[in-house]
Amino acid sequence: MHHRDISLDVVLDIYTRVLRIRRFEEEVARLFRQGQLPGFVHLYIGEEAVAAGVCAALTNEDTIVSTHRGHGHVIAKGGDIKRMMAELFGKATGYCKGKGGSMHIADFGIGMLGAIGIVGGGLPIAVGAGLSAWYTGSDRVSVCFFGDGAANEGSFHESLNLASTLALPVIFVCENNQYGEFTPAANAMNITDIADRAVAYGIPGVVADGVDALEMHRITRAAVKRARAGGGPTLIEAKTHRRGSHAEGEEAFLGGQTYRDEAETAAAQANDPLLLLHTYVSEQDIAPAERLETLDADITRLVAEAVAAARNSPEPGIETVFEDLWL
């Protein structure tokens, strides 16, 4: 398929974002296996096309709100891999000085308003970011990432309705990876397309191939345009899959119990967003192979440097437990 409406620069930009997320997450998986990371870690591998395609349609001023599976959103929005890695280690040099961790990374400087560990907790916040844009006459748009599971929380329904009635510039991006923890989405809702729920709130609902970063980008661009022009919210449902566990370390934790069949997982894995984009970039001669290899090597080195820096960073001082409480 040709994506003539997406410039070569933008394609390469999206490719870079996908690759950065992939290499970061692969390293995080390794670190977790080695027992180097505290807490819970939820990886985004397999879903990179969603964040990359969406965020490439946003400016630095536009905002996003993220989830427990949030590393990809931060990176796609332009986050600093070093400060992210340090935060995963719980170090003083991390984005949140070690107070947030994997599930709570934020970078207000790039419009990343925070990852939220409560399922569905981000939707109302994103509505509020849209409200402030409308209130101040800014053409900023607000994007909310959330999962298929979150679409069953009351906050999803209340937020879509509120954003709709106030015609706010909010783009709701549902990452339908077919599972909420260990429960198939099909057991948690009696519809196939979450996008259909948009009808109930009088807003457009679009189903997107969440493995195809360029399609994600095209659909988001249209929603952004509409939102900036005062047309109100859009619900985009990205059909995607998570390659690995719900949370790292899951196999040991589940004690041999399984919940996905292998054929399904294998089929989903073959449909890889990075591979798809790589093929397109190569076939369209967007960049010579050597340039792509250099890009990959650069990113890999950046990630390795981030790990080394995080390891060498100090633990937060005990006294900081009382810092950042009041203004």
Add this chain to the structure above:
Amino acid sequence: MPRKTYVAAIQEALAEEMRRDSRVFLIGEDVRIGVFPSTRGLHAEFGNQRVIDTPISELAVAGAGIGAAITGLRPIVDLMFGTFLYLAFDQIANQAGAMRYMYGGQTMAPLVFMAQNGAGSSAGHHHSQAVHQFFMNMPQIKVILPSTPYDGKGLLKSAIRDDNPVLFLHSLALGGKRGDVPAEEYLIPIGLADIKRAGRDVTICSAGPTVQTALDAAKILEGEGVDAEVIDLRSLSPWDKGTVLASVAKTGRFVAVDESFPTCSAASEWCATVAEEAFHQLRAPVQRVTNKDVPMPFSPVLEQAALPSAADVIAAVRETLA
């Protein structure tokens, strides 16, 4: 006596009560596969009707539990993490927590809400708060926070048989802890404390994970010639004032150790009661040892700093002896 983990003891209580009473059923997110091992294996034995997986919809699930309870069933609603109770707050506080009274005694809501309470796994603020104190504040909900496998099993069985709404809080920090659990059936009455260590000099009152903190402190204090009594309240609402006041009558000193945010903590309530009812027996002001007054931080170093420690307890005890 067989030694069992805390989660295995909870699992046994659930299974035994479900066998005993066909009105008892379990409902919640991923209870079949078991996000916490305490619900594992129940689906294989009891099937789809009695072990119900739900969408991620805490408010609806909690409320559905209440609706089923006032129409004849005895639900156990698993809300996973204590912090997810916040999403179900309306149904618990406004409905379950008032229904019988509000409707003039016409109904009862015999159900159990279950959740993991507190910190210790470096999971950040959204998965690490203790929430028991919010529910102690509600007039018509019982709250249980056991510290051992034995207490967990006996109290959960009582909770399931209780005709009132009960919040049963377990702790990830204690999940793998082993203890004696008799093979034969037993119940522990709700509202009865257990003296985990007898002593003469100071009363240390605790519950859940802070029982171990108190015991650790007591051991160190013993080396300094201070004989501490450690009370494990086990039930927080109603709580065993009798045992606490009798202990204070003996020791004249009171330290409350509680994993909550300090203001209106469980410790606040215990201290207020001791100050009110045992004022003349006290030889020193009462002391509270709680979380630091901050949201729960992620970093293991900061998380430990935010939680009540044995050192904090020892400092508080020394204060009462000064």
